[in-house]
Amino acid sequence: MKWYREHFRVVIAGIILMLLLGLTVASYVSRGSNSWLGIQLERVSVFLQEPINDAENWIGVTFKGVFQFRKLIAENETLSEENAKLRKELIEQSLLKEDLADLRHLTEAMNYIDPTEDYTYVTAKVIAMDGSNLYRIFTINAGTEQGVRKDSAVINGDGLVGRILDVGPDWAKVISIIDENNDVSFQVFRDLDLIGILSGDGKGKIAGYMLDESAAVIEGDMLVTSGMEIYPQGIPIGKISKITWNKDALLHTVEIEPSADFTGIRKVTVIMTGVHFTEQLE
Amino acid sequence: MKHRTVLIFFIAAFLLQSTLVLNFNIAGITPNFILCMTVLFSFLYKGNQGLVFGVIFGLLQDIGFSILIGPSAILYFLIALLMSEIRHYLYRDSILNLFFVSIMGTGLYYVIYWLILMIFKSNYSFIYMIKGLPVLLVFNFIIMVAFYLAVGKRDIRYPRDRYYKRRRLYLD
Numbered sequence: 440m441k442w443y444r445e446h447f448r449v450v451i452a453g454i455i456l457m458l459l460l461g462l463t464v465a466s467y468v469s470r471g472s473n474s475w476l477g478i479q480l481e482r483v484s485v486f487l488q489e490p491i492n493d494a495e496n497w498i499g500v501t502f503k504g505v506f507q508f509r510k511l512i513a514e515n516e517t518l519s520e521e522n523a524k525l526r527k528e529l530i531e532q533s534l535l536k537e538d539l540a541d542l543r544h545l546t547e548a549m550n551y552i553d554p555t556e557d558y559t560y561v562t563a564k565v566i567a568m569d570g571s572n573l574y575r576i577f578t579i580n581a582g583t584e585q586g587v588r589k590d591s592a593v594i595n596g597d598g599l600v601g602r603i604l605d606v607g608p609d610w611a612k613v614i615s616i617i618d619e620n621n622d623v624s625f626q627v628f629r630d631l632d633l634i635g636i637l638s639g640d641g642k643g644k645i646a647g648y649m650l651d652e653s654a655a656v657i658e659g660d661m662l663v664t665s666g667m668e669i670y671p672q673g674i675p676i677g678k679i680s681k682i683t684w685n686k687d688a689l690l691h692t693v694e695i696e697p698s699a700d701f702t703g704i705r706k707v708t709v710i711m712t713g714v715h716f717t718e719q720l721e
Numbered sequence: 722m723k724h725r726t727v728l729i730f731f732i733a734a735f736l737l738q739s740t741l742v743l744n745f746n747i748a749g750i751t752p753n754f755i756l757c758m759t760v761l762f763s764f765l766y767k768g769n770q771g772l773v774f775g776v777i778f779g780l781l782q783d784i785g786f787s788i789l790i791g792p793s794a795i796l797y798f799l800i801a802l803l804m805s806e807i808r809h810y811l812y813r814d815s816i817l818n819l820f821f822v823s824i825m826g827t828g829l830y831y832v833i834y835w836l837i838l839m840i841f842k843s844n845y846s847f848i849y850m851i852k853g854l855p856v857l858l859v860f861n862f863i864i865m866v867a868f869y870l871a872v873g874k875r876d877i878r879y880p881r882d883r884y885y886k887r888r889r890l891y892l893d
Contacts, residue, residue: 455776455798463791466783467841480784484739491736495744567739569786575749576786578739604788614788641844702749 478607485578485610488567496705558671561585561709563611568704575615575701581709582609590669592710598675598698599664600707611709615701616676617643624668625676627654628661637662637676637695645677645695652689656682662695671710722766731774734758735781750853752860753827755782759797760826761865763804765813765873772801792837796830803829819869823862828854 443450563581581587583606593600593613601615616623617639625647627633633654637647649656660679666672681694734754741751755778762771775797783790804822811818831850838845 452798452802456795459776459791459795459798463789463795463837463841466788466790480781484735484781484785487732487736488740492740492744495740498744567785569739569782574786574788576788578785612785618788639844641846642849702746 481578481607481610481612485566485580485607488578489564489580492566557712559586559711561587561711563587563707563709565704565707566610574618576604576618577613577615577704579611579613579707579709580609582607582611584608586711587611587709588711592664592670592674593707594674594710595699595704595707597700598677599670600699600701600704602669603709613707615639616699617645617697617701623670623676624665625662626665626672627656628663628675630655634665635662635693637693640694643701644680645697647693647695648685648688649691649693652691654691656691656693658682722762722770724770727762727770727774730762731755731758731778735778738782739785747856748853750856750860752864753830753857754864755779755793755797756800756826756830757823757861757864757868759801760804760822761868761873763801764808764811764819764822765869769801769805771804772798775801789837789841792834795837796833799833800826800829814874816866816869819865820862823865824858827858827861831857 561581563579563585565577566580568577569575579593587603587606589603589606591603593602599616601613601619603611604614605612619639622636622638625635625637627635633649633651633656635647635649635654637645640646656679658679658681662676662679664670664672664674664676675698677695677697679693680696683692684690685692734757738751738754745751755775758778759771759775762774764771776794779794779797780790782793787793804826807822807825811821831854835845835847835850
């Protein structure tokens with residue numbers, strides 16, 4: 440007892456350390472789920488983070504406009520050219536519209552249920568991101584009140600971003616695909632019969648392997664989600680940057696450059712299935 | 722320093738850390754403000770303010786942006802303990818010493834964090850983590866020097882005062 444009294448600070452430090460270690464182990468066991476207290480704390484921090492993020496964004500955009508006006512002019516010209524090209528493509532696509540309408544009539548006649556029509560989309564703003572630079576986990580300003588559910592797929596204009604890790608009433612935590620340890624199945628866009636499995640490689644990229652040993656993949660092939668798990672089919676994931684033949688596993692391993700730029704994400708879209716949304720409304 | 726003043730500094734650090742990366746970053750890297758505040762308040766000031774607020778805001782950081790809840794709090798706790806010990810041996814009015822503690826704090830935080838991630842079956846690459854470390858060290862050092870010049874230097878009236886207590890040198 441005397442020793443404890445003499446080393447009071449050491450004992451207190453030891454107890455705190457043990458408690459924190461216990462908390463870490465407990466959080467590992469229940470990965471990604473927050474307690475009631477955690478959800479309330481997150482709610483308060485989101486309330487404060489949103490206006491600060493808006494203010495920083497305003498400052499950033501203003502400075503960018505002042506110092507990078509030449510770059511913006513060049514960007515504007517590129518976008519104008521791209522716009523013209525897209526208009527031309529739109530005209531070509533509208534010619535196929537009639538064919539598509541005929542096919543839709545046919546699916547209705549056959550009573551075919553298209554799973555893709557069952558999705559609900561919610562667009563949200565990214566308001567906070569991990570600043571310790573270890574993860575690319577970020578917070579968005581949409582939650583259960585908007586119908587967002589855990590494990591919903593998150594995309595942006597470039598492609599697949601990740602999935603919902605945790606959700607509160609008006610916020611949700613998104614874990615990016617590069618932080619993901621869970622396997623995601625993919626298809627090669629050029630040939631949808633080529634299927635593989637990928638996950639984050641711990642280096643800010645994605646790595647995976649092809650299921651078929653004779654899969655004829657090439658560098659630059661675009662990969663899309665296969666729709667076998669939580670992610671709907673056809674979302675761009677990234678391009679193959681390197682292919683190596685693994686002699687031991689007799690498989691092609693691939694390194695993938697993600698389509699989405701995880702450092703500059705401003706807006707995302709959460710894809711929820713109709714089932715999820717109905718459950719939420721109930 | 723008053724508790725409420727320290728609290729304001731830590732709240733500002735937390736909010737800046739979580740929002741700055743979206744708007745101002747170099748290759749996705751921004752300063753770790755909470756780490757800087759923990760090191761500064763443990764190294765420059767007496768008491769346990771750096772330690773207590775470091776643990777609280779470390780937990781808040783973990784709740785918001787980590788899969789595991791606890792590693793940041795543990796590391797801020799250990800770094801605060803280390804810094805409050807180091808302050809007995811180093812002058813606090815030297816930028817060079819500030820450079821030393823910023824390197825030590827940042828290096829320890831990221832290396833031990835990597836080790837904790839490895840224990841919990843993460844595949845986070847050590848090389849990838851090390852690559853971003855030089856930029857982080859520079860960022861954190863700049864933040865610490867800016868804080869020292871703006872706030873810390875003013876608060877320490879007699880930085881060269883020293884005395885011995887139980888054969889240990891105290892520079893308070």
